[in-house]
């Protein structure tokens with residue numbers, strides 16, 4: 001905790017402008033922000049204050065948007081690894097230990113896609129900003145908790161992506 005006040009509507013953090021009240025997702029404060037390009041996201045307040053998040057990943061040049069229909073589950077995960085790097089290059093979003101997998105955050109609205117494979121419903125987002133690096137333990141814990149919270153079934157192999 002930095003002790004500084006929460007972001008207020010209208011505050012600027014790089015290309016982000018705060019457009020909504022601070023909300024809690026999984027017990028962490030998130031600010032609702034809009035990038036200069038118009039994309040809206042929920043970004044963790046701590047990351048905003050620390051200057052770790054200043055724009056969306058598409059504006060950062062890390063990501064080129066494909067036509068939505070072209071983004072299958074496999075294609076999305078290949079792109080995550082190729083363009084954002086291996087999750088193991090990051091710290092776990094929850095515990096700070098080395099991460100191993102990209103974890104789908106949910107709450108992605110119309111960016112969410114479903115793909116049925118071998119009787120399993122794969123749930124994913126076509127937007128890289130909807131993924132966080134997590135260690136395996138935190139990933140499993142998050143998926144169980146989030147699916148309980150949002151009322152969705154727990155799915156096997158959610159977005160597990162071995163590093």
Ligand SMILES: [Zn+2]
Pocket residue numbers: 035036037038039055056057058059060
């Ligand atoms: Zn942007």
Ligand SMILES: [Zn+2]
Pocket residue numbers: 092093094095096097134135136137138139
């Ligand atoms: Zn962890």
